[in-house]
Amino acid sequence: MKILGASKLFCCDEKFSIIDNGGVVFEGGKILDFATFETLKAKYPxxxxxxxxxxxxxxxxxxxxxxxxxxxxxxxxxxxDFGEWLDSVIEKREGLFEDLQNSIQREIDNTLKSGIASVGAISSYGFDIAPLSSSPLRVQLFNEAIGSNPALIDALYSNLLARLQESDNHSSERFYPALSIHSPYSTHKLLAQKVAELAKERDLLLSVHFLESKHELEWLNHSSGFFKSFFTKHFGNPNATSTLTPSEFLSLLEGNKALFVHCLFADTPLLEQIHSLGGKIISSPRSNRLLNNAYLDLDRLKSIGLPTILSTDGLSSNFSLSLLDELRYTLFAYPQYSPNEFAKELVLGVTKHSNQALGFNGGEIAIGKDADLALFDIEGISQSSQEALSFILHSQKAQELYINGIREYANDF
Amino acid sequence: MKILGASKLFCCDEKFSIIDNGGVVFEGGKILDFATFETLKAKYPxxxxxxxxxxxxxxxxxxxxxxxxxxxxxxxxxxxDFGEWLDSVIEKREGLFEDLQNSIQREIDNTLKSGIASVGAISSYGFDIAPLSSSPLRVQLFNEAIGSNPALIDALYSNLLARLQESDNHSSERFYPALSIHSPYSTHKLLAQKVAELAKERDLLLSVHFLESKHELEWLNHSSGFFKSFFTKHFGNPNATSTLTPSEFLSLLEGNKALFVHCLFADTPLLEQIHSLGGKIISSPRSNRLLNNAYLDLDRLKSIGLPTILSTDGLSSNFSLSLLDELRYTLFAYPQYSPNEFAKELVLGVTKHSNQALGFNGGEIAIGKDADLALFDIEGISQSSQEALSFILHSQKAQELYINGIREYANDF
Structure with a gap:
């Protein structure tokens, strides 16, 4: 049994309660109690x-x-531009995988340093399965299916099953095999259907990129625009057409537990359809700005009852995998919101709401929740009257990180 | 005579020329020549x-x-909110000056580390005169006048003259005494007039905060709103009125060389008036977002021929004094602009255009310019096709900094 205390305990409940000189007691990986540090010391001597x-x-x-x-x-x-970016991904893919294991390990370490205990990792090739399963992180490992050529569906599906099997072999109380349909523009309807069915059968979480670019919207609705030349140029298929409209794609996922990533160009009816599926919307603001010159309309999300949930996406469209950086840039990406109130929403978007989206039992200081805890050293925080904002502006690196009640990282390790 | 070379030389001319494997030759503090590194080595053996x-x-x-x-x-x-912020400045001013010399020195060091060679420092009390004059930085030291009480004008002006005298005593080829009128809302017309006259007489650069908040606009035009209660609460003067409209204030500065900082709430005619005075507009985006929930409309600036010029403002409204951070956040503050083209504009806004605004002879790689140079280590920059953007996304700290041809900072110092 252990008690951790700090000048400010952010409970990350819906009201964003803060306990001054607060503490958390935990044992066996679960939170037993929380209150002021002095109360807990007296109660659990x-x-x-x-x-x-x-x-x-x-x-x-x-x-x-x-x-x-x-x-x-x-x-x-x-x-x-998303199209130019995608072209560069296709053209330069090979070079991006040299000496990859070192880079993956470096970024797992950076992830821990920035106070992250759990991730939803999109695994396109399976290269991240071994390093993530042997890391301390709590992981949903989204084995990704992609491919628009109907002749290859069986082969692609077999490859997916092999990777899923490999993830199953590594599954543990911190490592959860899951599935991903890359996106409706890149995945044939029949392949998408098979993956959605498999996820339902096995009750696996599903992650999809959805309407990240204007090009995708145009392609899905009209089979025209950037993707017309994309499929011609890279896949020699000038006759390719979209196999699904955005709404048809969403209908495929009826009954799935799914995360919809980006949704930059989804209109309100589509967002409502996602909401009615029980889907969660995940936003990566820095990536969206760099590839699509836009940010998600959070007011629209709010109006249909969906919370703000933030992620970093990969280094393919970002310059750091720190959620602390993502929080800071997002604060400055939406200048119209009152900074301290918005800061609270953002902190919930990387704790309570993002943890919930991953289907884990953490993200909040509450009895029975996982003891996944992070400590940040912020000089002067005890004097701050805008704690959430001070946290976002000044936190660079975790001081200590606990996962399942175990100290997995400390600044002085 | 010395030649520095790097994989990418950003000339920071108006076209944003980049020389691959470029170099700069300098001697006696001035740039003698620039070309490819190999050309220079052959030409200056x-x-x-x-x-x-x-x-x-x-x-x-x-x-x-x-x-x-x-x-x-x-x-x-x-x-x-600017008003709440200003109230907190007044109420907590005392505590902010404890052990100040250490903090000033720390931030001078951070300034150098981030590749900054020259600053325009607003000096409200004169506490920064000694540390800045003994630092390697090139400095315009803006001795600031502030005060709205007509009975105190002579005393305030004497105090200003004493600080100006102290700056004069420290003046050198890197340290330039200058003047500041805090703002039209806080400085009585008669005091502002005296300072403007003095700056003209002595040909000193002038810096003013101008229309940073909506409250200021309302006060100057209508003597109402937040500042009505501000002057009552903090200065016991319920009868205070504004002594100048925004346009009258600008007219006072006819014939001055002046920097107008913020201008968030200046309409187009006021911006045009500034432009016709030969004034420069300086923007501090992070500060503006934190105090006023807004960014300057750069399209409007551009339409009247004024360049984007960036500054950090002080830690009173920011969380770092690194212009590299300011560049990065500004890139994400204006998502509508194409990132690499905007990145070029931003880099010019902290080199050519900001150096020019300070009246110095650097900010550009050109023959006869000051040899104020910064080197940044960016892995992979030689392969980048978007150099300005890569620079902004990935530069954290200068590798080396030269001021007047002298190496004043190196990462391994």
Whole structure:
């Protein structure tokens, strides 16, 4: 039994309660109790207790959408237009996979350092299965299906099953096999259907990229635009057509538990359809700005009852995998919102709401929740009257990170 | 005579020329020549030559608006509304000046580390005169006048003259005494007039905060709103009225060389009036977002022929004094602009245009310009086809910084 305390305990409940000089007791990987540190010390005298002055204690962060397999990109891929970016991915793919294991390991380490305990990792090739399963992270490993050529569906599906089997072999109380349909523009309807069915049968979480670009919207609705030349140029198929409209794609996922990533160009009826499926929408603001010159309309999400949930996406379209960076840039991406109130929403978007989206039992300081906890040293935080904002502006690196009640990272390790 | 070379030389001319494997020769603090590194080595065989692979060489950065005297703030001041922020400045001013010399020195060091060679420092009290004059930085030291009480004008002006005298005593080829009128809302017309006259007489650069908040606009035009209660509450003057409209204030500065900082709430006629005065507009996007939930309309600036010029402002309204951070956040503050083209504009906004605004002779790689140069190590930059964007996304700290041809900072110092 252990008690951790800090000048500010962010409970990350819906009201964003903060306990001054608060503490959390945990044992066996679960939170037993929380209150002021002094109360807990008196109530649990047998527990080992540590207090961190000028620090914030909060649920460890969850990054629900990340591609570790693209950790080699820094200056290779071209930003500014989704189409040009995708062309550069196709053309430069080979070079991006050299010495990949080192880059994946580096980014797993950076992930832990930034206070993240759980991730939703899109696995396109399976290169991240071994390193993630042997890391301390809690993982939903989204084995991804992609392919628009109907002649290849069986082969692609077999390849997916092989990777899923490999994930199954690694499954543990921290490592969860899951599935991904890359997107409706890149995945044939029949392949998408098979993956959706498999996810339902096995009750696996599903992740899909959805309406990330204007090009995708045009392709799905009209089989025209950038993707017409894309399929001609890269796949020698000038007769390709979209196999699904956006709404038909969503209908395929009836009965699935699914995360919809980006949704930048989804109109309100589509967002409502996602909401009625029980889907969650995940946003990667920095990636969206770099590839599509736009941010998701959070007011529209709010109006249909969907929370803000943030992820970093991969280094293929970002310059760091730190959710702390993502929080900071997102604060500045939406200048119209009152900074401290928006800061609370953003912190919930990388704790409570993103953890929930991944189907884990953390993200909030509450009795019975997983003891996934992060401590951040922020000089002067005890004097702040805008704690969430101070946290976002000033946190660079976790001081300590607990996953399942075990200290998995410390600044002085 | 020395030659520095790097994989990418950003000339920071108006066209944003980049020389691959470029170099700069300098001697006696001035740039003698620039071309490819190999050309220069052949042409100047007597020069000591160093080449930095996977690096960017560019003019050192210029931060034209910074308050070093507010370097103690981290969590003390309240963000979200300019009025609440200003109230917190008044109420918590005392505590902000404890142990200030250490904080000023820390931020001078951070300034150098981020590749900045020159600054426009607003000096409200004179606490920064000694540390800045003994630093390697090129400085315009803006001695600031502030005060709306007509009975105190003579005393305030004497105090200003004393600080100006102190700056004069420190003046050198890197340290330039200058003047500041805090703002039209806070400075009585008669005091503003005296300072403007003095600046003209002595040909000193002038810096003013102008229309940073909606409250200021309302006060100047109608003597109402937040500032009505502000002057009552903090200065016991319920009868205070504005002494100038925005346009009258600008007319006072006819014949001055002046920097207008913020201008968030200036309409097009006011911006045109500034332009016709020969004034420069300086923007601090992170500060503007935190205090006023808004960014400057750069299209409007462009339409009247004014360039984008960036500064960090002080830690009173920001969380770092790095212009590299300011560049990155500004890139994400204006998602509508094509990222690589906007990146070029932003780099010019902290080199050529900000250096020019400070009246210095650097900010550009050109023969006869000051040899103020910064080197940044960016792995993979030689392969980038979007160099300005890669620079903004990935530069964290200068590798080396030259001011007046002298190496004043190196990563391995």
């Amino acid at each position: 047998q527990a080992k207790a540590s207090f961190y002055p000028e620090s914030v204690l909060l649920p460890a962060l969850s990054n629900p959408h990340i591609h570790f397999e693209f950790s080699n990109n820094k200056t290779t891929l071209v930003y500014g | 007597q020069a000591k030559a160093s080449f930095y692979p996977e690096s960017v060489l560019l003019p050192a950065l210029s931060n034209p608006h910074i308050h070093f005297e507010f370097s103690n703030n981290k969590t003390t001041l309240v963000y979200g």
